[in-house]
Amino acid sequence: MDDQQGNHAPSLAGLRDDLRADCEKCFGLCCVALPFAASSDFAINKDAGTPCRNLQADFRCGVHQSLRQIGFRGCTVYDCFGAGQKLSQETYGGRDWRRAPELASQMYGVFPIMWQLHELLWYLTEALTFHAARSLHAKLDDVLQETKRFTELAPAELLRVDVPAHRAKVGELLREASELVRTEACRKQKGARIKARNVGRGADLIGAKLKGADLLGANLRGAYLIAADLRGANLRWADLIGADLRDTDLRGADLTDSLFLTQAQLNAAKGDAATKIPPSFTRPEHWA
Structure with a gap:
């Protein structure tokens, strides 16, 4: 940073x-202790304390290579x-x-x-x-x-x-x-982006059209950004702790210095080769 x-x-x-x-x-x-419900993230219902039907005797997932294709996208996001x-x-x-x-x-x-x-x-x-x-x-x-x-x-x-x-x-x-x-961060930008910082914790931005938005230093803590369009957006120094990035379009976005980002958030989002991420993170395979 x-x-x-x-x-x-x-x-x-x-x-x-x-x-x-x-x-x-x-x-x-995680394949035993946690419950999940049939949804866009999981193909079946599973109660807490019940082994997932895909868990093998050696504790490995029997369908690891095809989880997203067969309806277990949630497993690929979890961390x-x-x-x-x-x-x-x-x-x-x-x-x-x-x-x-x-x-x-x-x-x-x-x-x-x-x-x-x-x-x-x-x-x-x-x-x-x-x-x-x-x-x-x-x-x-x-x-x-x-x-x-x-x-x-x-x-x-x-x-x-x-x-x-x-x-x-x-x-x-x-x-x-x-x-x-x-x-x-905003002070060093001579105040030009101070307004962006006031997006607000827990903001409802589901499906928001934010293509190319300058969100440098934005407070996006706990924000609902599900399926939001953030293509080409500037998210440097934006606080993303707890932000829901499921299906958020981050193609070409800059998250280089974003705060409190997790691998799980990246895995839940959509991106491409042009998406800038911190060097310590892994570019999700499905972005390709």
Whole structure:
């Protein structure tokens, strides 16, 4: 993120790597613990705690190469932020729900908690790279360390973590960091794009025609951008935390320095070779 970044990036690189899903080290927890309903994202209904019919004995997906084609697009969008392998290999020490069925119910309850904690770690590690938010770095690091400690708890203790309260605390710090970064970015543009910053949290922009829009520094936190046309839009330093980008047309858009972007958001959107994304992200295969 250019000169908006601080000097924490190298020290956080290792933690960021642990926040990337590694399905080879997971026991298919997302394919069992989480429910889904028949929709444009899933071809069937599945209850929480019931293994997906496509999950094989080795915990791999039997239809991984054709998920989008056969109606399981939601699976290609999902990202556990490394919570699956954390639980599988560390919290439960390699014991899986098949060989230890007495732990299965607990695993299914703990998984969503670990998932949320890892998501918060993803955002916190990014916020600590923002040079413009350096006044908040001490507080951000404190809450990051607290979040890490939660992820290291035993299962029974994890179930007692007040996740909503912790999310609220982290969310407020992330909001403050975002405001500092976006204000600085807009100031350097001599105020020409200050108006764009006032789109507003949770804005309903479903199907909006925003082709070529200058949204530099925009507050798009939690915005509904489902099927919106953002072709060629400038989203540099726009806050995208929690924004719904399902079927958002990002062809030719510039997300180079967007804040709090996730791989799952990119996977849910439409893009092409001209879409500019941060170098740490993977261009989704279906964009081709």
